[in-house]
Amino acid sequence: MTPVKLPEDILDHGVIxxxxxxxxxxxxxxxxxxxxxxxxxxxxxxxTCVDHLATPxxxxxxxxxxxxxxxxxxxxxxxxxxxVFVPEDDARVPSAHxxxxxxxxxxxxxxxxxxxxxxxxxxxxxxxxPDDWVGHPLRRDYPVGGEPVDFSEDHETxxxxxxxx
Amino acid sequence: xxxxxxxxxxxxxxxxxxxxERPPAGQGELLTVNFGPQHPSTHGVLRLVVDxxxxxxxxxxxxxxxxxxxxxxxxxALRWQQGVVVTDRHDYLSPPINNLxxxxxxxxxxxxxxxxxxxxxxxxxxxxxxxxxxxxxxxTSALELGAMxxxxxxxxxxxxxxxxxxxxxxxxxxxSYIRPGGVMADATPRxxxxxxxxxxxxxxxxxxxxxxxxxxxxxxxxxxxIGRLPAKDAIRLGATGPMLRGSxxxxxxxRDRPYCGYEQYDWQVAVEDGADCxxxxxxxxxxxxxxxxxxxxxxxxxxxxxxxxxxxxxLPPPREELDTSMEAVIHHFKLFTEGYSPPPGDVYVAVxxxxxxxxxxxxxxxxxxxxxxxxxxxxxxxLQALEFMAIGHMISxxxxxxxxxxxxxxxxxx
Amino acid sequence: xxxEQLVELLGDNILTTTVSKAIGWGRANSVWPFQFGLACCAIxxxxxxxxxxxxxxxxxxxxxxxxxxxxxxxxxGRVSQKMAPVLRQLYDQMPEPKWVISMGACASTGGVxxxxxxxxxxxxxxxxxxxxxxxxxxxxxxxxxLMILQEKIKAQGIKPRL
Numbered sequence: 001m002t003p004v005k006l007p008e009d010i011l012d013h014g015v016i017x018x019x020x021x022x023x024x025x026x027x028x029x030x031x032x033x034x035x036x037x038x039x040x041x042x043x044x045x046x047x048t049c050v051d052h053l054a055t056p057x058x059x060x061x062x063x064x065x066x067x068x069x070x071x072x073x074x075x076x077x078x079x080x081x082x083x084v085f086v087p088e089d090d091a092r093v094p095s096a097h098x099x100x101x102x103x104x105x106x107x108x109x110x111x112x113x114x115x116x117x118x119x120x121x122x123x124x125x126x127x128x129x130p131d132d133w134v135g136h137p138l139r140r141d142y143p144v145g146g147e148p149v150d151f152s153e154d155h156e157t158x159x160x161x162x163x164x165x
Numbered sequence: 166x167x168x169x170x171x172x173x174x175x176x177x178x179x180x181x182x183x184x185x186e187r188p189p190a191g192q193g194e195l196l197t198v199n200f201g202p203q204h205p206s207t208h209g210v211l212r213l214v215v216d217x218x219x220x221x222x223x224x225x226x227x228x229x230x231x232x233x234x235x236x237x238x239x240x241x242a243l244r245w246q247q248g249v250v251v252t253d254r255h256d257y258l259s260p261p262i263n264n265l266x267x268x269x270x271x272x273x274x275x276x277x278x279x280x281x282x283x284x285x286x287x288x289x290x291x292x293x294x295x296x297x298x299x300x301x302x303x304x305t306s307a308l309e310l311g312a313m314x315x316x317x318x319x320x321x322x323x324x325x326x327x328x329x330x331x332x333x334x335x336x337x338x339x340x341s342y343i344r345p346g347g348v349m350a351d352a353t354p355r356x357x358x359x360x361x362x363x364x365x366x367x368x369x370x371x372x373x374x375x376x377x378x379x380x381x382x383x384x385x386x387x388x389x390x391i392g393r394l395p396a397k398d399a400i401r402l403g404a405t406g407p408m409l410r411g412s413x414x415x416x417x418x419x420r421d422r423p424y425c426g427y428e429q430y431d432w433q434v435a436v437e438d439g440a441d442c443x444x445x446x447x448x449x450x451x452x453x454x455x456x457x458x459x460x461x462x463x464x465x466x467x468x469x470x471x472x473x474x475x476x477x478x479x480l481p482p483p484r485e486e487l488d489t490s491m492e493a494v495i496h497h498f499k500l501f502t503e504g505y506s507p508p509p510g511d512v513y514v515a516v517x518x519x520x521x522x523x524x525x526x527x528x529x530x531x532x533x534x535x536x537x538x539x540x541x542x543x544x545x546x547x548l549q550a551l552e553f554m555a556i557g558h559m560i561s562x563x564x565x566x567x568x569x570x571x572x573x574x575x576x577x578x579x
Numbered sequence: 580x581x582x583e584q585l586v587e588l589l590g591d592n593i594l595t596t597t598v599s600k601a602i603g604w605g606r607a608n609s610v611w612p613f614q615f616g617l618a619c620c621a622i623x624x625x626x627x628x629x630x631x632x633x634x635x636x637x638x639x640x641x642x643x644x645x646x647x648x649x650x651x652x653x654x655x656g657r658v659s660q661k662m663a664p665v666l667r668q669l670y671d672q673m674p675e676p677k678w679v680i681s682m683g684a685c686a687s688t689g690g691v692x693x694x695x696x697x698x699x700x701x702x703x704x705x706x707x708x709x710x711x712x713x714x715x716x717x718x719x720x721x722x723x724x725l726m727i728l729q730e731k732i733k734a735q736g737i738k739p740r741l
Binding site for chain 1: 208229233235237238239241242273274276400401402403416421422453510511512513515522524527529530531532536537539541545549572579
C-alpha cells in the first residue's frame with residue numbers, strides 16, 4: 001500500500017480502530033479533496049455530520065458539528081477519512097458536489113438533517129423531510145418525537161433534549 | 166432515400182425513433198409527468214418527476230423521503246444492543262447483511278473477533294440473503310417487463326430461503342440474527358438439512374430462470390442497450406454493486422476488502438462489460454450462482470465451536486452460571502439494564518449487499534447509546550445515476566432502468 | 580303442472596336468501612386489493628400473492644395499481660410524514676364500498692419507530708377495518724386478516740357505511 005501524500009496544512013492526522021483520518025480547516029476542504037482525488041482517491045464513499053452537543057468525553061471536540069468525508073482509492077484499496085469541524089453559530093461549508101458527484105445528495109441530506117449550509121450547492125433543499133418541515137431532526141437538541149409511552153422510564157430519557165453540559 | 170432511422174409523421178415537428186436512439190433536441194413541447202409515490206413499478210415509494218418530449222425522456226428528478234423513518238435518530242435513542250433490531254429494517258430485502266455491517270462496526274470499535282463458526286454462519290446467512298434479494302429483483306423486474314411467470318418461480322425459491330430464516334432465528338424476514346459478539350443462536354440440524362437440500366436444488370432453479378429470460382428475444386429487446394452506464398461514469402457517480410460490475414469494473418467488497426473470512430472461499434466476482442440492463446441482469450444471475458458455490462463451501466467446511474465471543478462485557482453469561490457465580494450476575498445485570506459501552510471513537514465498515522456497498526459508520530462517545538449511526542446506503546447513491554441512465558430513452562425503457570437500479574426505498578430514505 | 584311437482588323438480592337447484600347476503604357474499608369473495616406496499620410488509624404481501632401462499636384463491640388476485648378500481652387498501656408498511664397526505668388522497672379516490680387492512684405493526688401503531696418521522700398508526704388518517712400485527716406479519720397472518728375482513732364484509736351486506 002503506497003502511503004498517501006498528505007496535504008501540508010492539515011490540522012491533525014491519526015488512526016483510530018484501524019481507520020486512517022485527517023483533519024483540515026473549513027476553508028481548505030475543497031483543495032484537500034481535490035488533492036486527494038488527484039492522488040487516486042476517486043471513489044467517494046459517503047459524507048455525513050456528527051453533532052457533538054453535550055458530549056461526555058474527556059476531550060471536547062473543537063466545534064459542535066463535525067463533517068466526515070470517507071474516500072477510497074480503488075487501486076490500493078486504502079480508505080481515508082477527512083474531518084472538518086464546523087462551528088454552531090456559523091454553520092457554512094463550501095460544497096464539494098463538483099469534485100465528487102454523489103456528494104450532491106449527501107449535502108442536501110446533511111442540510112436537511114443538521115442545518116449546515118453548503119455554499120455553492122445548486123439545489124440545497126429538503127430531501128428526506130417534507131418541504132415545509134421546520135427544524136433539523138438529527139441535531140441532538142431536536143427531540144426524538146413520537147408518542148409518549150405511559151409508565152415507561154426509558155421513553156422519558158430519550159424524549160427530552162440532553163442537558164447543556 | 167429516406168433515412169431509415171427516423172420516420173416523419175404527419176404532425177409538424179414530431180419525430181418517432183426506435184428504442185434507445187436519441188431524437189434531435191428541441192422538437193416539441195415538454196410535458197411534465199409525475200410517476201407518483203404510489204406506482205406499481207417504482208419498487209417502493211419513489212416519486213419521479215419526468216419531463217417528456219412525446220415519449221422520450223428529457224429530464225428526471227427523483228423526489229425521495231416518502232419512507233423516511235428516522236432510523237438514525239432512533240438508534241441514538243436506543244442502546245447499542247437494542248439497535249440491532251432497527252438495523253434490519255432499512256434495506257428490507259437484506260436484513261442479515263444490514264445486521265452484519267452494524268455488528269462488524271461495533272466489533273471493530275471494541276476490538277473483538279468472533280469465533281470461526283460464527284463467521285461461517287454469518288457468511289451462510291449473508292449469501293442466502295443475497296440470493297433472496299436478487300430473487301425479489303428478478304421477480305419484480307421481470308413482472309414489470311411482462312414476464313409474470315418469473316415472479317412466481319422466483320418467489321417459490323425465496324419462500325424456501327425465508328423458511329430457513331425462520332428455522333434459524335424465528336423470523337422470516339427481519340431476523341436480527343447477526344449481532345455484535347456473534348450470532349443469535351447456533352444452526353439447528355434441521356436448518357443444515359434444509360440448507361443442503363436448497364444448495365442441491367438451486368442451480369437447476371437458476372437454470373429455469375435463465376431458460377425463461379437469457380435468450381428470450383423479448384427480454385433482450387427490452388434490456389439490451391437500455392440504461393447505458395459506462396465504467397468511468399459509474400465510478401464518478403459512486404455506483405456500487407451490480408451497477409458497477411455490470412459496467413465492467415471489477416470491484417467487490419467481499420474480495421477487495423474482505424470480512425468474515427470471505428478470503429478462504431473459492432468463488433468468482435461476476436463482471437460483465439455490456440454496461441446496460443442486460444449486463445446487470447447477467448451479473449445478478451451469475452452472483453446467485455456464485456452465492457450457491459460459497460454456500461456449498463461454507464456448509465461443507467462449517468467449523469465447530471462456540472457461536473459467540475466469550476466476552477462478558479459484550480454478551481451475557483449462560484443462564485446456568487447465574488446460579489453459582491456472583492460475577493455472572495453482575496455482568497448480566499449490567500448488560501440488561503445499561504448495556505455495553507464501546508470506547509470513544511468512530512469507525513466505518515462496509516459489506517457487499519445485493520445492491521452494492523452497504524456500510525455502517527458509528528460514532529461512540531463512550532456511553533451506552535451511540536452518538537451517531539450513519540448507514541451508507543447503496544441505493545441512495547445508485548439512485549443518483551438514474552437521471553444519467555434515463556435521458557434519451559422512452560417511458561417503457563424507463564421502467565426497465567428503474568428495475569435495473571434495484572433500489573430499496575427503505576435504504577434510500579432511512 | 581302443480582306447484583308441488585315444480586318444487587320437486589327444481590327443489591335442489593333453488594336457494595333462497597336475502598339480497599343483502601347475496602351481495603355480501605359476492606363482495607367478500609372478490610375483494611380487489613389496492614397495491615399500497617410501502618416497506619418491508621410489502622414484500623410479505625408479495626409473498627402472499629406468490630405461489631406458496633396464493634391470495635388468488637380468496638378472490639384477491641387482481642392487485643390493482645389504480646385506486647379507482649380497488650376495494651381494499653392494504654397499508655403495508657410504515658407511513659412517513661411525507662407519505663401521509665398521499666395516502667389520504669388515494670383513500671379518498673377509492674370508490675365505495677372500500678375497506679382498509681392495516682398490515683404490520685408500523686401501520687397499526689407506529690411499530691418499532693416511535694419518532695418524529697413515522698405516523699403512529701394509519702388509523703389516525705383513515706378508518707381501519709382489520710389490524711394485522713407482526714413485523715412483518717407472515718403471509719398466513721395477512722390471509723387470516725383477509726378472511727376476518729371477508730366475514731365482516733358478508734355481515735355488512737348492502738348496508739351503506741356512514
